[in-house]
Amino acid sequence: MRMRDTFIKPMHPEGRRFVGIFAAITLALFLVAEPLGWIGVGLTVWCYYFFRDPVRTTPTRDGLVVSPADGVVSLIERAVPPPELGMPDTALVRVSIFMNVFNCHVNRTPAAGTVARVAYRPGKFFNASLDKASEDNERNSLRFALPNGQELAVVQIAGLVARRIVCFVSEGQQMRTGERFGLIRFGSRLDVYLPDGVAPLVALGQTMVAGETVLADFTSAEGARLGRDD
Structure with a gap:
């Protein structure tokens, strides 16, 4: 596994709308005050992370x-x-x-x-x-x-x-x-x-x-x- 794959996971499609909303709010916060914008960046990253959908290795034995x-x-x-x-x-x-x-x-x-x-x-x-x-x-x-x-x-x-x-x-x-x-x-x-x-x-x-x-x-x-x- 590459080091990048440890931190960057695929996102489930259900999360795209929410990440977009968080990102839009973040841009607005930057226009109001830069410190608020960076808080928005953190929340946007969390939203992406919440909707992550990593590959899993499932055991396949019957039972x-x-x-x-x-x-x-x-x-x-x-x-x-x-x-x-x-x-x-x-x-x-x-x-x-x-x-x-x-x-x-x-x-x-x-x-x-x-x-x-x-x-x-x-x-x-x-x-x-x-x-x-x-x-x-x-x-x-x-x-x-x-x-x-x-x-x-x-x-x-x-x-x-x-x-x-x-x-x-x-x-x-x-x-x-x-x-x-x-x-x-x-x-x-x-x-x-x-x-x-x-x-x-x-x-x-x-x-x-x-x-x-x-x-x-x-x-x-x-x-x-x-x-x-x-």
């Missing part, structure tokens, strides 16, 4: 579930998937990944399968790191039918700053592991509901990389993983 988002594992608990997905009213292991405003916000499919259901529900904008965000916040839920006959759910949840959930896929679409399916603008969270009997192979506080970090393995007999902070 692996990868992280759908960059961020930190904020919750691991049992919970019932959103009712709009039409799944059984049974609590499953839910892994929540919190994305702050500095994380890459492009979301990726955790496992290969068919999009069986896409359901949007409006809601509130509590801090996405809070447990009640899963119940009360604006969300977009996806149910994936996997080749092994099991199902897996992913929920995009808007946060305190986020005001727009974007989903690129539709029902019936075939998805590969690690393929882009959406993004959330400006701070948010993703919940993954694992099939019954599948243990998460991540720990609370662990940093996740979308499309790369292995979140679970259908073929593993390992129990829920614990972590240590050093």
Whole structure:
């Protein structure tokens, strides 16, 4: 990898309009006062960085579930998937990944399968790191039918700053592991509901990389993983 590629990442098309707006405001600020203009430059660079869409190397072995988002594992608990997905009213292991405003916000499919259901529900904008965000916040839920006959759910949840959930896929679409399916603008969270009997192979506080970090393995007999902070 060239040194330039470490710092300059491709930008998702969703970000072009916002970077253009930030750049226009920056020019206006320079006309008002040069120090304000340089603040605008910093914010424009941040906006570009927010919408970065880097290439990821996704493990392709059958049975692996990868992280759908960059961020930190904020919750691991049992919970019932959103009712709009039409799944059984049974609590499953839910892994929540919190994305702050500095994380890459492009979301990726955790496992290969068919999009069986896409359901949007409006809601509130509590801090996405809070447990009640899963119940009360604006969300977009996806149910994936996997080749092994099991199902897996992913929920995009808007946060305190986020005001727009974007989903690129539709029902019936075939998805590969690690393929882009959406993004959330400006701070948010993703919940993954694992099939019954599948243990998460991540720990609370662990940093996740979308499309790369292995979140679970259908073929593993390992129990829920614990972590240590050093």
